[in-house]
Amino acid sequence: MIPIEYYLVLGAILFAIGAYGAMTKSNAIVVLMCIELMLNAANINFVAFGAFTTDIMGQVFVIMSISVAAAEVAVGIAILLNAYKMRKTTELDDEQLRTLRW
Amino acid sequence: MFIEYTWLVPLVPMICFLLIGLIGRKTPEKGGYFAIAGALISFVIAALISYEYLTGDTYPNPVVESIQWFVIPGSTDFVINLGYYVDGLTCLMMLFASFISTLIFIYSIGYMGDQGERKNRYYAEVSLFLTGMLGLVVSSNFLEMFIFWEVMGLCSYLLIGFWSFRHPEGDAASANAASAAKKAFLVTRLGDVCLMAGLFILLGEFHSLDYSTLFDPANIAAVDSDMLTLAMFLIFGGVIGKSAQFPLHDWLPDAMAGPTTVSSLIHAATMVKAGVYLVARGYPLFIQNAEVMLFVGVIGGVTAFIAATMALNNMNIKKVLAYSTISQLGYMILALGAGGYLVALGMGMEGAEGAALITAGSAGMVAGCFHMMNHAFFKALLFMCSGSVIHAVGTEDMREMGGLGKHMKITSLTMLIGSLSIAGFPFFSGFWSKDLVLEIAMEAGHDGTVWFTVMWILAIITAFMTAFYMFRMWFMTFMGEEGHATQHCHGESPKTMTFPLIVLAVLAFGSGFLILFGLDAMVSFTVTPDAFIVGGGEAGGFHHFEHIFTSPYTYLTIVLALVGIGIAYLMYAKKTMNPGAFNKDGESWLYKALTKRWWFPDLYNQISWKLGYGVARGVNFIDRQIVDGTVNGLSGAVVGGGDALSKVQSGHVQDYSSIVLLGISVISVLFIVIAKVMGGI
Structure with missing residues (x-):
C-alpha cells in the first residue's frame, strides 16, 4: 500500500504550484487554472485521508467540491469571456481590465 | 408689614433694568424715567422697612427670612439659603444708596441728555448697578452677597468702559476708557478671588454662610480660630480690591474715564461702599482676632495718607475727587479697624476692663458707618458738581477752568458746601464723622498698640491735605482769572442737574446732625455673651458734640483744616504764594513721584509683565509643546500609519x-x- 505521505506530498506540491501560479501569473485564464490546481490538491488530501481512515465522507466531499468547482469555473470563464469581449484582453495587470474596479 | 417685602428693594431696580433693556428704547429719555422710578420706589420701600424695623419690637435683633436654595451633601450638609437680613446697618445702607441713586439718576437726565441711543444702555446698566448694591445690602448670607458683589463688578466694568466706543473726545479717550474698565475689572478681581477663598474657608468651617449662623458666638467658638483668622484676612483682601485700598487702589483714579455720573454712583452710593459694608457686616467675625483688625486699620490709615498725597498736585478735577474718595475710604476702614482692635482686645480680657474696651471700640463701627453715610452725601455732591462743571466747559483740566464762580452760581456754592464738608470744616457733616474717626484711632493708639498712634498721625496729616487739595480744586475751578475753557462756558447747568445738587448740598451740610437723632444707636455694635448685635445701642446725642468740643485734638484738626484752606487760598485764589516755590516748578523728586502716582501703575505693569507674562509664557509652552504636542503626535502617528497601510490596498x-x-x-x-x-x- 502506498503510504499516505506520498499523497500528502503530492497534494502539497500541487498546492504550492497552484498558489505560486495564482499569485504570479498575469493571464486570468492561467490564474483560474492555478486555482483549480489548488482545489484539486485539497481534493487529493480529502480522498487520501478518507481512504486512510476508511471514512466515506472524504470521497463524498470531493464529489461535492468538484461540482462546486465546475460551477465556479463556468462563472469565472463566463466573466472572463465577457471581459475579453469588452476589453480585448485577459491580462490582469492591463489598464483595460483594471478599470473594471470601481 | 413692610419688612416682609424687603426682597422688593433689589427686585424693583432689577425689573427696571429688564424694562429699560427691553422696551426702554421706545420711551422718552430711553428709559431714564424707569431708572428714576425704580430707584425712588426702592427708596420708599427702604424707608418704610426702616421705619417699621426701627420702631418695631424685634429691634435691635435682626429680622431674617430665608428659603433654602440648595444643599451640598456631606457628613454635615452644607446648606445655602436665599433671603434677606435686616438690621440697623442694612437700613442705613439701603436708605442712602437708594436715595443718592435716585438723585444721580435725575441728574443723569440732564448730564447724559446728549448721548442719544446710548442712554438706553446707560440707564439699564445703572439700574443693574443699583440692584447689585441693594441686593448686597439686604442679603442674608455671604454667598448671596458675593453674587451681588460680582454684579456690581460687572456693572462697574461696563459703565467705566461706557465710552470705550465712540468717545466724544476721540479714539485715544475711548481706548483709555476701555483700558480703565479692564483695569478696574482685573484689579477688583484679584480681591474677589481672595474673598471667594475666604468664603470657602468659612463654608468649610461653619457648614453654612448664613449671617445668623456665622455671627452666633457659640458657633464661632466651635470652629478653628486659625482658619477663621485666615478666612478674615482673605475676605479683607476682597475689601482691599473693592474699596480701592492700598495697594489695590490704583484702579479707582483710572475709573474716572467713565461718565461723571457713574463715578458719582461708584464712589458715593455703591461699589466702593460695598467693601466698607462688608467689614462692618462681618464685624463679629473680624473682631475675633486683634491682628486682623490691626491689619485692617493699618491698611486704612496708609490708604488715607497715600491717596491724599496723590491728590495734592493732580490737575484733573475728577481725579482729585477720586483720590479723595480713596482717602476717605481709608478713614472708614481705619475707624472700623481701630474700633475692632479695641473690641478684640476687650473680648480677650475679663471683667470691667474688657467691657470698657469693648464699649470704647464699638464707637469705631459708629464712626466708620457714620463717615460712610456722610461721605456718600458729600462725595455724590462733589462729583455731580464736577460733572456740572465738565458739562459746562467741556474739559476736565482745572488749569483751563478758573473764574467759573460767576458763571455757575449754584454749582460753585454747592461745591463749596461739599468741599467744606469733606475738609472737615466745623459743623459740616464731614467734620463730625472725621473727628469720630480720628478719636477712635487715637483711642486705639492709647489703649491698644502704638501702630494706631502712627495711623492717627497719618490721619491728621491727611485731614490737612484733604482741606488743601479740596480747596485747591475749588479755587482753581471757580476763582481766579478766567481760564481758556471758561470763555466757552455755557453757563449754569439745566434744572435736572442743579436740583439734585441743592438737595445733596443740604444733606452734605446737615447729615452730620443725624447723630443727634440716634443715628449712632442704629449702627452701634454691642457684644453680649450670646450675640453680637448691630443697632439698639445707647444714643449718644449731644454727648458726642460735648466730647468733640472738649477734646483739644479737635481744635488741632480744625486749625489744620483752616491752614490747609488758607494755603490753598493764598496759592490759587490770591496767588500771593507761588506753588512752584515748593516743588521747584514741578521738578522736585516728590512732585514727580506724585504725578507718577508713587509709581503704582508702573508697579502693576511690572508685576503683570514679569509675573503675568512669565506665567503666560509657561502656560503657553505647556499648551503648545506638551498638550498640543501629544495631540499632534497622536494624530500624526495615526495619519502616517494610515498612509503607510493604505499602500497595501x-x-x-x-x-x-x-x-x-x-x-x-x-x-x-x-x-x-x-x-x-x-x-x-
Whole structure:
C-alpha cells in the first residue's frame, strides 16, 4: 500500500504550484487554472485521508467540491469571456481590465 | 408689614433694568424715567422697612427670612439659603444708596441728555448697578452677597468702559476708557478671588454662610480660630480690591474715564461702599482676632495718607475727587479697624476692663458707618458738581477752568458746601464723622498698640491735605482769572442737574446732625455673651458734640483744616504764594513721584509683565509643546500609519491573495509551534 505521505506530498506540491501560479501569473485564464490546481490538491488530501481512515465522507466531499468547482469555473470563464469581449484582453495587470474596479 | 417685602428693594431696580433693556428704547429719555422710578420706589420701600424695623419690637435683633436654595451633601450638609437680613446697618445702607441713586439718576437726565441711543444702555446698566448694591445690602448670607458683589463688578466694568466706543473726545479717550474698565475689572478681581477663598474657608468651617449662623458666638467658638483668622484676612483682601485700598487702589483714579455720573454712583452710593459694608457686616467675625483688625486699620490709615498725597498736585478735577474718595475710604476702614482692635482686645480680657474696651471700640463701627453715610452725601455732591462743571466747559483740566464762580452760581456754592464738608470744616457733616474717626484711632493708639498712634498721625496729616487739595480744586475751578475753557462756558447747568445738587448740598451740610437723632444707636455694635448685635445701642446725642468740643485734638484738626484752606487760598485764589516755590516748578523728586502716582501703575505693569507674562509664557509652552504636542503626535502617528497601510490596498487581486496566503502560513506555523510547545495535539 502506498503510504499516505506520498499523497500528502503530492497534494502539497500541487498546492504550492497552484498558489505560486495564482499569485504570479498575469493571464486570468492561467490564474483560474492555478486555482483549480489548488482545489484539486485539497481534493487529493480529502480522498487520501478518507481512504486512510476508511471514512466515506472524504470521497463524498470531493464529489461535492468538484461540482462546486465546475460551477465556479463556468462563472469565472463566463466573466472572463465577457471581459475579453469588452476589453480585448485577459491580462490582469492591463489598464483595460483594471478599470473594471470601481 | 413692610419688612416682609424687603426682597422688593433689589427686585424693583432689577425689573427696571429688564424694562429699560427691553422696551426702554421706545420711551422718552430711553428709559431714564424707569431708572428714576425704580430707584425712588426702592427708596420708599427702604424707608418704610426702616421705619417699621426701627420702631418695631424685634429691634435691635435682626429680622431674617430665608428659603433654602440648595444643599451640598456631606457628613454635615452644607446648606445655602436665599433671603434677606435686616438690621440697623442694612437700613442705613439701603436708605442712602437708594436715595443718592435716585438723585444721580435725575441728574443723569440732564448730564447724559446728549448721548442719544446710548442712554438706553446707560440707564439699564445703572439700574443693574443699583440692584447689585441693594441686593448686597439686604442679603442674608455671604454667598448671596458675593453674587451681588460680582454684579456690581460687572456693572462697574461696563459703565467705566461706557465710552470705550465712540468717545466724544476721540479714539485715544475711548481706548483709555476701555483700558480703565479692564483695569478696574482685573484689579477688583484679584480681591474677589481672595474673598471667594475666604468664603470657602468659612463654608468649610461653619457648614453654612448664613449671617445668623456665622455671627452666633457659640458657633464661632466651635470652629478653628486659625482658619477663621485666615478666612478674615482673605475676605479683607476682597475689601482691599473693592474699596480701592492700598495697594489695590490704583484702579479707582483710572475709573474716572467713565461718565461723571457713574463715578458719582461708584464712589458715593455703591461699589466702593460695598467693601466698607462688608467689614462692618462681618464685624463679629473680624473682631475675633486683634491682628486682623490691626491689619485692617493699618491698611486704612496708609490708604488715607497715600491717596491724599496723590491728590495734592493732580490737575484733573475728577481725579482729585477720586483720590479723595480713596482717602476717605481709608478713614472708614481705619475707624472700623481701630474700633475692632479695641473690641478684640476687650473680648480677650475679663471683667470691667474688657467691657470698657469693648464699649470704647464699638464707637469705631459708629464712626466708620457714620463717615460712610456722610461721605456718600458729600462725595455724590462733589462729583455731580464736577460733572456740572465738565458739562459746562467741556474739559476736565482745572488749569483751563478758573473764574467759573460767576458763571455757575449754584454749582460753585454747592461745591463749596461739599468741599467744606469733606475738609472737615466745623459743623459740616464731614467734620463730625472725621473727628469720630480720628478719636477712635487715637483711642486705639492709647489703649491698644502704638501702630494706631502712627495711623492717627497719618490721619491728621491727611485731614490737612484733604482741606488743601479740596480747596485747591475749588479755587482753581471757580476763582481766579478766567481760564481758556471758561470763555466757552455755557453757563449754569439745566434744572435736572442743579436740583439734585441743592438737595445733596443740604444733606452734605446737615447729615452730620443725624447723630443727634440716634443715628449712632442704629449702627452701634454691642457684644453680649450670646450675640453680637448691630443697632439698639445707647444714643449718644449731644454727648458726642460735648466730647468733640472738649477734646483739644479737635481744635488741632480744625486749625489744620483752616491752614490747609488758607494755603490753598493764598496759592490759587490770591496767588500771593507761588506753588512752584515748593516743588521747584514741578521738578522736585516728590512732585514727580506724585504725578507718577508713587509709581503704582508702573508697579502693576511690572508685576503683570514679569509675573503675568512669565506665567503666560509657561502656560503657553505647556499648551503648545506638551498638550498640543501629544495631540499632534497622536494624530500624526495615526495619519502616517494610515498612509503607510493604505499602500497595501493596491487593487491587485494577486497582492491580496498573497497577503491572505502569507497570513494563513503564519497562522499555521504559529499553530504548529504552539502545538509543539504545549506538547502535542
